Amino acid sequence: MSVKDQTKDLLQKLGVDVAALEGGDLAVNTPTTGEVIANVKLASADQISAQIDKAHDAFKVWRKVPAPRRGELVRLLGEELRLHKDELGRLVSIEAGKIPSEGLGEVQEMIDICDFAVGLSRQLYGLTIATERADHRMMETWHPLGVVGIISAFNFPVAVWAWNAALALACGNATIWKPSEKTPLTAMACQAIMDKALAKFGDAPEGLATMFVADRVGGEVMVDHEKVALVSATGSTRMGREVGPRLAKRFARSILELGGNNAGIVCPSADLDMAVRAIAFGAMGTAGQRCTSTRRLFVHESIYDTLVPQLKKAYEGVSIGNPLTSDALVGPLIDKDAASNMEKALAAAKAAGGKIVGGERVDVEGNEGAYYYRPAVVEMQTQSGPMFEETFAPILYVVKYTDFDDAIEMQNAVGAGLSSMVFTLNVREAENFLSASGSDCGIANVNIGTSGAEIGGAFGGEKETGGGRESGSDAWKGYMRRATNTVNYGTELPLAQGVSFDI
């Protein structure tokens, strides 16, 4: 069966109207072979506006539904995802080019966040705060925010929507989703799965959780719409620079999860077997197309000549192939632009004196329109040139260090601040790395890799990564508004700070 037919078959099984896959302006490719697998229609500005208006009406009803009952919708979504894990995981492999275990892993991440949000729906706690006035009580209540717009990227085409939607819905919001133009089909599949959950739930207001396929202009309609209270946007720093100020202009909220230029430090005492495995997954996994991918490595001079040859060996031996037909560990880059960015970065690294192993294009099944590359490990004399940029490709730059503090400084000397790791068995190094003067990233790990975070922690980073937090911990607070309530149950009206105003 052709990939196009497989896609159609999978979408049909999930309940997507397959007529929507033909005749539209947006050609959808599978990066596995480069072939066009659908032509979907773009939503017009009027359609998007009408959808937002409807979502806003739905929000007004949904915010009054008790939170544990809202959690029931998310529970049903998790159930549907469990039932359709294989189909959706396969679609992720088709549309984003992920290897099967990563496609399935992404759906598992959706299931996990649903479970988390179900529990959360009974735990939207506020504080009770001591007041300075007699017979008063002060407390915080958390209320739903409104319509939450979600913008997601091609590289996590389904999980990032789920992180946002599961929390936003449990918190009493309506959601509207603009997926990447590179991955509209998996989004349509998620919507069909959501619709099944909504049908089982029974009485959710119409238009509560929807998506639309659009280009940048369509995305701007959502970002600028006064009825969208919050936009949670995942993608490049360039995208964030456009979306962030537009939202700020109308004082709307944003959760920005942007680029990463993640680094690791490998210290003299490191368990090198563990380090090599973590680096291999972090830098080569998902063909280097995670925002958490490991891109820079600082290796202590005493172990450099042991570790780097092991890494090179792993790079030379790693299997590269079509994720739909092989069990290779490295799949394709998403498209031609991604390939050209990889080639440009490698040329710049070479010009800066880098010594490159790998990085060449690999012919997989003679598919000219697909972009498979051997991951590259590049030895650099100093942190320079392309190391300061996030290139969304499997390139790992390695630099030797002497002093641990210098390694931390080099790690922090880039624009992004998403994820980081140290490999050490030395408690001083580990704790310093995690301290206020250590890693400046939103994620700082000891003896585990930069990528593959669990959903239980808050996810996001600082500086050019945008500062937003999604997923676990108390990230839910970003999807709600806080009210401080002071209640006077006495018979006097004392003013705070001892002010008197007797009339």
Ligand code: UN1
């Ligand atoms: C992303 O690349 O945008 O930590 C998200 C990870 C995944 C999420 C990545 N859980 O690698």
